[in-house]
Amino acid sequence: MSRLVARANLRGRVAAIIGGGGGIGAAVTLALANESVHVALCDIDEACLDLTSAAALAAGVRVLGTRADATDVAQLETFYKAIAESFGQLDVVVNVAGGTQRRRFEDEPSWDAADIDRNYRYVLNSIRCALPLLRKGTPGGSIINFTSIEAHRGAATFAVYAGAKAATTNFSRALAVELAHERIRVNCIAPDTTPSRGNAAALTEADRIALMGLPEDALRKGLAMYIPMRRAPEPADLADAVVFLASDLSSCVTGTTLHVDGGANASSGFIHWPEGDGYVPAPLGGTIRRLFAVKGEKDVR
Numbered sequence: 521m522s523r524l525v526a527r528a529n530l531r532g533r534v535a536a537i538i539g540g541g542g543g544i545g546a547a548v549t550l551a552l553a554n555e556s557v558h559v560a561l562c563d564i565d566e567a568c569l570d571l572t573s574a575a576a577l578a579a580g581v582r583v584l585g586t587r588a589d590a591t592d593v594a595q596l597e598t599f600y601k602a603i604a605e606s607f608g609q610l611d612v613v614v615n616v617a618g619g620t621q622r623r624r625f626e627d628e629p630s631w632d633a634a635d636i637d638r639n640y641r642y643v644l645n646s647i648r649c650a651l652p653l654l655r656k657g658t659p660g661g662s663i664i665n666f667t668s669i670e671a672h673r674g675a676a677t678f679a680v681y682a683g684a685k686a687a688t689t690n691f692s693r694a695l696a697v698e699l700a701h702e703r704i705r706v707n708c709i710a711p712d713t714t715p716s717r718g719n720a721a722a723l724t725e726a727d728r729i730a731l732m733g734l735p736e737d738a739l740r741k742g743l744a745m746y747i748p749m750r751r752a753p754e755p756a757d758l759a760d761a762v763v764f765l766a767s768d769l770s771s772c773v774t775g776t777t778l779h780v781d782g783g784a785n786a787s788s789g790f791i792h793w794p795e796g797d798g799y800v801p802a803p804l805g806g807t808i809r810r811l812f813a814v815k816g817e818k819d820v821r
C-alpha cells in the first residue's frame with residue numbers, strides 16, 4: 521500500500537451520495553468505490569442509478585442504490601433508514617444534487633420554491649438525517665456539499681440559485697464550527713462549467729441552439745477567455761476533490777470551499793479578452809477598437 525493510500529485511510533468506509541447516479545454525482549460514486557469505499561447512492565433518475573450502481577458493484581464494494589427525490593423529506597428519510605439497516609453507520613456524506621435554469625429573476629414564476637429546495641433546503645434535511653449515522657461511524661466524519669462559483673459572484677440570470685448556493689456555503693461554514701469538537705468536518709466544493717446533463721439543462725433553448733455546430737476551436741477560445749487554465753473541469757476533477765475531502769488527507773480541513781474551476785473564481789471579473797490585452801477587468805483600448813470596429817486610430821495590441 522502506498523503512503524498516500526495509507527494516509528487517506530478510506531478503505532472500508534461508508535459514503536452516502538445524494539444525486540450519485542448521474543453527472544458529477546456518478547463520477548463521485550465511482551471514484552469513492554474505486555478507493556474501496558462502500559457506497560449508498562440515491563437519485564431521481566432510475567436509469568442512471570442502475571448504471572452507476574452496477575459500475576460501483578464491479579469495483580468490489582457494497583452498494584445500496586435507492587430511487588429517491590432528495591427534495592421530498594419522506595423519501596430522503598427512507599433512504600437514510602435503508603442505510604442504517606444495511607450499513608449501520610456512515611463516514612462520508614456528499615450532497616451533490618442541485619441545479620437551475622438560466623433566467624431573469626422577474627421571469628421566474630416560482631422562484632421561491634424549486635431552486636431553494638434543490639440547492640439549499642434538502643442539504644439541511646440530508647445532514648439532519650445523516651448526523652446520527654455519522655456519529656456511529658469511524659471517528660471524524662466528512663460532509664461535503666456541492667455549491668457553485670455562482671455563490672461567490674454576482675451571477676446575473678442565476679440570482680435565486682446563487683442565493684441558495686451562498687446559503688449552503690455559509691450554512692456549511694457555521695455547521696463546521698458547531699461540529700468541530702466531534703471531528704465531523706463540513707466543507708463545500710464549488711464547480712464552474714463542468715460538462716454534464718445539469719450543465720446543459722441550465723441553458724435556455726436559445727442558448728443551446730446558439731452553441732450547436734460551433735467549431736471546437738471557437739468553443740475552446742470561448743472557455744479560454746474566462747478560465748485561466750484554459751479548460752473546463754471534468755466530472756473526474758470534482759470527484760478527485762471529493763476523495764481528498766472524504767479522506768484523512770484533509771483531516772484538519774473544515775469550514776472551507778474548494779474551488780475546482782481551473783482558476784475561474786480566482787480571476788472573477790478579469791477576462792482574457794480575445795486577441796486583446798491579457799487578463800484585465802475592463803477591455804483596454806486595443807480590444808475595444810477590435811471588438812467594436814473603431815476606425816481611424818492605430819490598432820494597439
Ligand SMILES: NC(=O)c1ccc[n+]([C@@H]2O[C@H](COP(=O)([O-])OP(=O)(O)OC[C@H]3O[C@@H](n4cnc5c(N)ncnc54)[C@H](O)[C@@H]3O)[C@@H](O)[C@H]2O)c1
Pocket residue numbers: 538539540541542543544545562563564565568588589590591615616617618619620638666667668669710711712713714715716717718719
Ligand atoms: N455542471 C456544472 O457546470 C456545475 C457548475 C456549478 C455547480 N454545479 C453543481 O454541482 C452539482 C452537480 O451538478 P451536475 O451538473 O452533475 O448535475 P446533474 O443534474 O447532471 O447531476 C446530478 C445528479 O443528481 C440527480 N438529481 C438531481 N436532482 C435530484 C433530486 N432532487 N433528488 C435526487 N437526485 C437528484 C440527477 O438525476 C443527476 O443524476 C450540483 O449541485 C450543481 O449545482 C454544477
